[in-house]
Amino acid sequence: MVAMDLSEMEVVYQHPHALVDMYTHFCPGCTHGVAHRLVAEVLDEMALSERTIGVASVGCSVFSYNYLNIDFVQAPHGRAPAMATGVKRVLPDHIVMTYQGDGDMISIGAGEIVAAAGRGENITVIFINNANYGMTGGQMAPTTLPGMKTSSSPNGRDVEQAGYPILACELLSTQQGASYIARRSLHDPKNIRMAKKAIRLAFETQVRGLGFSMVELLSTCPTNWHMAPAKAVKWLEEKMIPYYPLGDYKVHPTISELKV
């Protein structure tokens, strides 16, 4: 067998520098890890780690600060966009991102996210939508689908009583201050690649000072959905995507012309 000289080979894929090399504490089949990796790859590609400050939220999302190899602060439940605003206003040359779940961002934090988008706050929001409150054990979230069973909607979400899901991309894209709003899914490799491109464009939006950017990532929660990981992926594709259509909801002209 001939020894290969690795030093002369081109590196085409490696562990991102912006992702901490550690064991995951997330449940099997959870897509938080995929989202972390995509953010880390984008931070590497754009060489942003040294000037990025992350804002963690409350819920399973909070531990993004353990996995992403950048400075982080941690906000009270729902308040990450406000905290990010405080960071950005004193460090306008830095890149500021929040990483928030659905209960955090569009339930308790609905006020803060709408205000930040309306202001055109030049921050990037990574929004994980897995249709339930994961960390507290799978309660109904504003994103829980009609009829979907959770620990606090045991007979399925009754829209007569609990109302309808809040559609974050549709809502935020109506704000003049928003410059990049997109929804992607993490259920298969093709969609994961598309999600990465959207995350890249969101950060490109911020780097160019164009205003508020947000990427919603449809994500799995096999534990609280009471499904094996493979079934959870299929459920996401079949049930969540029809309710939460994927696509670009708002793209600033400068960004739509960008090739990445």
Place this chain on the structure above:
Amino acid sequence: MARELWKGNEAFAEAAVRAGLQAYFGYPITPQTEALEYLSARMPELGRAFLQAESELGAINMVYGAACTGARVMTSTSSPGTSLMMEGLSYIAATEVPMVLVDVVRGGPGLGTIQPSQGDYNQIVHGGGHGDYHCIVLAPSTVQEAVDQVYEIFDLAEKYRSIGVILLDGTIGQMIERAEMPPMREIRKEIPEWAVRGGTGSNKRVLTSVHLVPEDMEVLDLRLIKKWQEVEKNEVRFTEYYMDDAKIAVVGFGTAGRIALSAVRTARTLGIPVGLIRPISLSPFPYQAIKEAAAQVDHILVVEMNSGMMLEDVMKVIKDSTNVEFYGRMGGIMPFPDEILSEIQRIASGTTPSDIHPRDRWLKRMESVVDF
């Protein structure tokens, strides 16, 4: 710098600017709003950060974010707004990032009244947010003191990585009187070691209040209390008037203390041996000064614009041998000097020691003044 006429809210705002304020986040609420308005012009003029937040929740969390970068940062609000900020204050206390809050207090509970009050004493001095933490709290009685205390409290907050609060009665926020502004300080250039700035690998910093392992949480809790001991040792502030030969001591802070001083001066002209202790740091509280006064005088009269919140702190260190009396006005009503003078005269003419709590005796007396 000459003495000029300043409105309290604008005066403390300018004092903060001169202390090197780098960012201000606030939300309109009476009787504090002039501070927000003043800074909305003043901060951008100096190239510093100003933002009117979407709510007090937004404002305190913007402060939290800015504080994590090591910037000198402040917000100001009034009582209902302070209630909304309590969540953020607890997180900020746990993360040990310095910041300053000016609470221009109005009458409550609820939406209450926009008139001055001292009803936020408990929520500011004894916490209000969840968990074990303390804030450094100073209470001015004049516009000049508001200026001086705001100018100083940034240093205290940074020294102890703590929350500094100015408990400003609505009176002082709204009144116009002479004040001299301190010199303009340079904006701090150096970034504190703990502050986030963008770092990776071994330079990565995480500022969080999450400590899921109880042993870790307990270490933080114990450390916060230990730090507070240092504050208690070093930062107690109060002032005394006519206490040398006093047999009656009036204790009052802020506006109540200032009005009480008028009453004390009049009582002195009537030959009554009365003095005044005015706590300036409400937290840490001047327990020792109260204790020493109690050993000297026969009576202590606590005067507040609430139902006797500080009274409880005074009574903590007083033995039964000293008679304690209380007089308070509430709901946005300030006591007139004559009302306090009457209390002093009543006490001087001889009161019968009683086992009934001073608040209960006061409430009984109030029945003849107010129909409730």
